[in-house]
């Protein structure tokens with residue numbers, strides 16, 4: 001029996017429901033939530049909420065929104081990992097996750113994921129508003145039902161994945177009572193475009209693992225030199241004018257635009273460095289730049305928005 005066959009069987013084996021609750025088990029559930037991406041998503045929700053409410057900001061509705069959206073996000077990540085046990089098992093980056101390593105069973109994650117997602121959607125419908133509940137459900141469907149299976153078929157999956165990825169600040173915005181208008185669209189557009197250099201650099205870094213696992217995150221298994229670099233440069237360039245839209249739609253002022261311009265130029269420089277020399281080092285630096293860009297941009301946008309009301 002091959003190692004791969006043996007490890008597939010390991011997924012079915014544990015009678016996890018019979019295991020006592022322990023710190024290690026709680027840690028497995030925490031890992032299932034993809035805590036770092038989820039934290040960034042919830043920070044984006046909170047900032048989107050503040051942008052959408054401005055002078056009528058209050059804490060309790062924000063806590064309700066974070067709780068409900070957080071549950072849906074946990075449901076998204078659990079069900080995503082449930083659909084990817086086999087490919088996660090084949091990649092060193094993900095093989096240690098609770099499902100492929102057999103620390104959590106399929107049935108318990110299925111129940112946990114569905115329960116979290118449904119509770120989150122109903123909670124949002126009851127305690128926040130119907131629009132936020134509906135958009136959270138749409139985010140779940142796009143991420144779990146469309147993006148996740150599409151990863152095995154076409155690299156276009158990433159463009160689809162960038163739609164749920166751009167939803168967190170919009171969910172915060174609608175939770176605060178904001179309408180889906182040009183202002184909210186400008187935030188969606190920024191977050192949508194930001195993701196391309198972010199995941200392209202990641203997909204390039206792990207291209208051999210993705211290929212081995214049968215996931216088509218890049219247009220080619222072994223992309224032509226500079227192809228991914230050019231894609232990063234094009235998206236980072238497009239992001240610069242789009243990141244200036246918030247001032248154009250009166251969501252923010254010139255301080256925001258100045259910071260957005262500096263961040264955008266930095267993101268472009270890191271993309272150009274990656275294009276000029278496609279190495280693990282330049283890819284990692286571009287990923288780091290993406291992870292600094294987003295929170296700094298959203299925090300500045302929120303701060304500047306609040307200044308307009310003071």
Ligand code: HEM
Nearest residue numbers: 036037040041044093158161162165166168195199202291
């Ligand atoms: C199509 C969209 C996206 C894809 C394919 C993607 C993919 C990934 C992958 C595979 C990693 C792990 C990198 C590693 O193991 O070295 C990662 C890291 C990260 N991503 Fe994304 N991501 C996307 C969108 C987002 C969004 C929307 C957010 C925030 C709201 C985000 C936040 C993060 C953070 C904070 C990390 C670093 C922490 C970690 O490695 O877990 N990503 N991303």
Ligand SMILES: CC(C)=CCC/C(C)=C/CC/C(C)=C/COP(=O)(O)OP(=O)(O)O
Nearest residue numbers: 041069072073076080136139161164165168
């Ligand atoms: C309701 C709500 C706020 C939901 C969360 C939305 C969100 C932040 C989605 C992330 C987007 C995305 C495509 C991540 C990569 O997943 P992947 O499966 O490619 O990553 P992996 O390879 O690490 O599993």
